[in-house]
Amino acid sequence: MQRFGEQAAFISAGGYHHHIGLNTWESAGGKPPPLRSTGLFHLAILYPARLALGDALQRLIGAGIPLDGASDHGVSEALYLRDPDENGVELYWDRPREHWPRAVHGSLAMYTRALDVSSLLAAAKVE
Numbered sequence: 001m002q003r004f005g006e007q008a009a010f011i012s013a014g015g016y017h018h019h020i021g022l023n024t025w026e027s028a029g030g031k032p033p034p035l036r037s038t039g040l041f042h043l044a045i046l047y048p049a050r051l052a053l054g055d056a057l058q059r060l061i062g063a064g065i066p067l068d069g070a071s072d073h074g075v076s077e078a079l080y081l082r083d084p085d086e087n088g089v090e091l092y093w094d095r096p097r098e099h100w101p102r103a104v105h106g107s108l109a110m111y112t113r114a115l116d117v118s119s120l121l122a123a124a125k126v127e
Contacts, residue, residue, distance in 0.1 A: 013048075024084065032086035042080070042088025053077060053093045054124025057117070070115035074101040075108070077115055 001018050003009045007025060010018035033039045047053040057079060060067070068088070069080040078092035101109040 022083070027085055030085070040087050042090050044078075044090040044092060047091060047093040050077065050093050050120065050123050053079070053091060054120045054122075056091050057120055058124060070117050070120075072111075072113045072115045074111050074113075077120065079115075 001010050001012050001016075004023075007028070008021065008023035010021050012019045047056065060079070060081065065081060067079055067081050071078050071080070074095075076092045076094045078090050081089050081091070083089050101111065103109040
C-alpha cells in the first residue's frame, strides 16, 4: 500500500491501509542470526487464489527477486524466498479442500514435489 524509501513497506489485502508493516529501522546493517539458532523460521502469506499467486510470481520475476524454492504440497502451491534480513518468506495458496490428496482411509496425504512454475505463470495469464 505504501513504501518509505528502502526503509519500510506497508502491505495489505483488500485495500486496507495495512495489515503488515515491515521496516529496517532497528535492523539496518545487522546480520541475520546463525543457522540452527532461535528466531523466525519463516512467515507465510496466504493468497486467495492461484491467479493471485501467479501474479505475485510474475512480480517477483519482474523485480529480479530470486526464489529459494517452489513446491507443490498437494493441499497448496508455495513459493519460498528471503526478505532483505534473510528471513524466510512463503507465498502460497490453498487448493479447495475437495481437491486435497487423501490416503485410502481418508486421512490427509500431503507431499512435497517440485512446483510446475510454468503452469502457475500460464494460469495467471489465462484466469
